[in-house]
Amino acid sequence: MAGQMVPNRARPRQIKHRAGVLFDCKLRPTRGFCGKSANNFQPTVPAPRPARRTFLPRSSMSSPSRSAALFERAQKTIPGGVNSPVRAFRSVGGTPRFIAKAAGPYLWDADGVRYIDYVGSWGPMIAGHAHPDVVRAVQQAAADSFSFGAPTEAEVVMAETLCQLVPSIEQVRLVSSGTEATMSALRLARGFTGRDLIVKFEGCYHGHADSLLVKAGSGLLTFADTTQNAPSSAGVPEDVVKHTMVLPYNDVDALREAFVRHGGEIAAVIVEPVAGNMNLVRATAAFLQTMRALCTEHGAALIFDEVMTGFRVALGCAQALYGITPDLTCLGKVIGGGMPAAAFGGRRDIMGFLAPLGGVYQAGTLSGNPLAVAAGVTTLRLIAQDGFHDRLAAQTRKLVDGLAEIARDAGVPFAADSVGGMFGIYFREGVPTSFAEVTQSDVGRFNAFFHAMLAEGVYLAPSAFEAGFVSSTHDDAVLEATFEAARRAFKAV
Numbered sequence: 305m306a307g308q309m310v311p312n313r314a315r316p317r318q319i320k321h322r323a324g325v326l327f328d329c330k331l332r333p334t335r336g337f338c339g340k341s342a343n344n345f346q347p348t349v350p351a352p353r354p355a356r357r358t359f360l361p362r363s364s365m366s367s368p369s370r371s372a373a374l375f376e377r378a379q380k381t382i383p384g385g386v387n388s389p390v391r392a393f394r395s396v397g398g399t400p401r402f403i404a405k406a407a408g409p410y411l412w413d414a415d416g417v418r419y420i421d422y423v424g425s426w427g428p429m430i431a432g433h434a435h436p437d438v439v440r441a442v443q444q445a446a447a448d449s450f451s452f453g454a455p456t457e458a459e460v461v462m463a464e465t466l467c468q469l470v471p472s473i474e475q476v477r478l479v480s481s482g483t484e485a486t487m488s489a490l491r492l493a494r495g496f497t498g499r500d501l502i503v504k505f506e507g508c509y510h511g512h513a514d515s516l517l518v519k520a521g522s523g524l525l526t527f528a529d530t531t532q533n534a535p536s537s538a539g540v541p542e543d544v545v546k547h548t549m550v551l552p553y554n555d556v557d558a559l560r561e562a563f564v565r566h567g568g569e570i571a572a573v574i575v576e577p578v579a580g581n582m583n584l585v586r587a588t589a590a591f592l593q594t595m596r597a598l599c600t601e602h603g604a605a606l607i608f609d610e611v612m613t614g615f616r617v618a619l620g621c622a623q624a625l626y627g628i629t630p631d632l633t634c635l636g637k638v639i640g641g642g643m644p645a646a647a648f649g650g651r652r653d654i655m656g657f658l659a660p661l662g663g664v665y666q667a668g669t670l671s672g673n674p675l676a677v678a679a680g681v682t683t684l685r686l687i688a689q690d691g692f693h694d695r696l697a698a699q700t701r702k703l704v705d706g707l708a709e710i711a712r713d714a715g716v717p718f719a720a721d722s723v724g725g726m727f728g729i730y731f732r733e734g735v736p737t738s739f740a741e742v743t744q745s746d747v748g749r750f751n752a753f754f755h756a757m758l759a760e761g762v763y764l765a766p767s768a769f770e771a772g773f774v775s776s777t778h779d780d781a782v783l784e785a786t787f788e789a790a791r792r793a794f795k796a797v
Contacts, residue, residue: 370414374402395767396751401758406433408777411763419763420786422727424773426765427580427612427637430696430725431686432777438641438682445678451670459672462681466639466647469684470614470621472629476649477658478672482611482636483511485646486574488666489632490515493572493605495664496654501566503573503604505553507582507739510574510609510634512537518545553579553738554591559598567602572632574607577622580771581612582742584721584728592628599631605654611636611646615684616773617724619693625723638687641679644670692776696725699783700774703727706787714794717746727772729764731797742769749797756796760789 379385386392386400393400401413409432411421424430431438445458459478466476479485490502490513502515510516517537549566551558563570573595579585599606608630613622615638623630631654636646649655657664670676687693704720704727711718721728721735730736731746731753750768757764762785765772 371402372399374414375399390765390767390770393766395747395769396754398755400766401763408432408434409775409779409782417761419758419761420778420782420789421763422772422774422786423763423765424775425637425642426770427616427726427773428640428642428683429773429775430616430638431641431683432775433642435641435683435686437686438679441678441682442643442675445674448674450675451673453669456672456674456677458674458677458681462639462647462672462677465681465684466635466649469619469688470623470633470635470649472623472631472651473633473649474652475655476647477655477666478677479646479648479666479668480644480670480673480676481511482609482634482646483513484668485611485634485636485648486510486516486607486609487513489607489634489648489650490572490574491666492648492654492657492664493607493632495662496657497571497603497605499569499571499604500547501549501569501571502547503549503551503559503562503570505551505575505579505739507553507585507742508574508576508579508609509581510576511611515544515548516574518548518550552740553582553585554588555738556588556591556594559591559594563598563602567598567604570602570604572605572607573599574609576609576612577626577628578613578617578723578726580726581769582739583730583736583745583769584723584726584771585736585738585742586721586723587626588737589626592626596628596630605631607632607634609634612771613723613726614638615687616726617693617697619688622723638683639680640676641683643673643676643679645673645676645680687776693724696774696776697722699778699780700725700727702780703774703778703783703786704729706783707790710787710790711794714791716749716794716797725774727774729772731768752797753793756793757789760793762786762789762793 375385384392391400401419403411404414405412406421409420411419411433413419421433462478463476467473477488479488494500504510504516504518517540549562551562575587575592575595577587577592579587596606598604608623610621610623611634614633614635615621618624621633623633630650632648632650634646634648639645639647656662659665659667700722704722707729708718708720717731717733719730719732719735730742731749732744736742736745745768747768754764754766
């Protein structure tokens with residue numbers, strides 16, 4: 305059939321798609337590839353070459369030959385051999401898999417081994433890898449050139465779409481990364497309020513801007529000392545973070561005390577409403593409600609960092625789930641559909657302080673890049689279809705409930721949770737509610753489980769402190785294959 309994605313078994317190459325139309329200037333449901341509903345896209349793939357079935361302890365881990373060779377080669381020209389630290393497998397040990405291609409819920413590594421993917425490029429691939437609609441959109445945008453350095457109609461469509469889907473966003477500025485979004489939002493909040501102090505929370509990661517690298521969770525748990533309120537990275541002077549106050553996540557009393565002592569100095573409170581960089585930890589409703597009330601009372605800006613949760617946990621983002629309206633919202637990941645794209649937006653009066661209207665400077669050569677906007681708008685159209693997030697949340701819940709049952713049968717201390725299309729697994733009793741509780745998880749047992757699942761052909765996040773992600777292409781057959789792998793993997797831990 306025309307348009308089927310058939311990987312070359314012998315030597316993975318490109319996945320070819322039938323060319324088609326891009327997007328129009330209105331957000332509307334579309335019919336999918338080959339006349340099927342777009343969010344029911346399922347790639348046609350050949351029977352995979354099976355992954356290795358034997359779990360090897362860390363001391364004797366073998367590596368797929370091609371990935372091992374590429375990793376060795378990469379280390380000669382790239383620091384650590386990777387372009388983002390978590391990809392190095394430093395937390396779990398062993399050799400990272402070098403990925404050749406992906407389709408739907410699957411990845412293929414450089415040796416042609418297929419994996420069920422629960423990383424999803426760390427969140428963006430909500431409609432599955434290489435969705436035909438997204439591929440066609442990017443192809444057509446690329447035919448008109450890659451970048452202009454000038455305004456385009458497509459970026460207006462993106463802005464209108466974001467404002468339509470997230471009512472708290474009255475105006476929005478497009479950028480290229482989540483770090484840019486949070487960094488710019490904080491600068492804007494300081495410019496708007498005339499204050500300096502920023503409040504963040506333990507375990508929340510808001511990008512690698514200097515002032516936010518304090519108890520930032522995720523990779524910082526692997527690479528830094530998290531016992532002190534000091535910079536989590538070398539190269540960040542303590543003077544840079546002196547205007548950053550770090551409080552325990554979900555601690556209402558600590559939050560109230562901070563405003564009692566410093567309410568008139570606080571420019572903004574920034575929070576992940578569902579933290580995804582200390583594994584998955586939900587904010588309590590009381591925590592966010594108190595935060596909203598205190599920010600309003602003291603004239604501080606409330607910033608929701610929804611780079612990860614935006615459009616992943618609900619169509620209206622996490623703020624819609626909690627019924628709380630932030631002053632500013634940071635977005636990324638899903639809004640690029642796999643391309644580098646992010647945004648920050650919110651109240652019109654605050655956004656009006658941005659250059660060229662106001663004195664808060666922010667700029668970017670590739671902001672609103674046509675290819676990223678094409679992928680992003682098309683992805684947003686796909687996930688805006690009726691029932692998309694209900695189905696996604698149900699599949700994700702089915703995944704974590706199934707894993708928890710298998711662990712229980714195996715006698716392994718284990719807990720799991722999910723919100724929308726995000727999930728967390730924890731080798732401990734009970735779902736954690738704070739950074740401190742997350743660090744009590746059995747990391748060694750997670751690492752053993754990670755490698756056992758990898759050997760079974762299931763690709764999880766290579767860190768005990770990262771959330772996982774499900775796409776609309778993770779159907780019941782994919783989940784059952786995951787459960788079969790988990791039954792064997794839990795025996796290894």
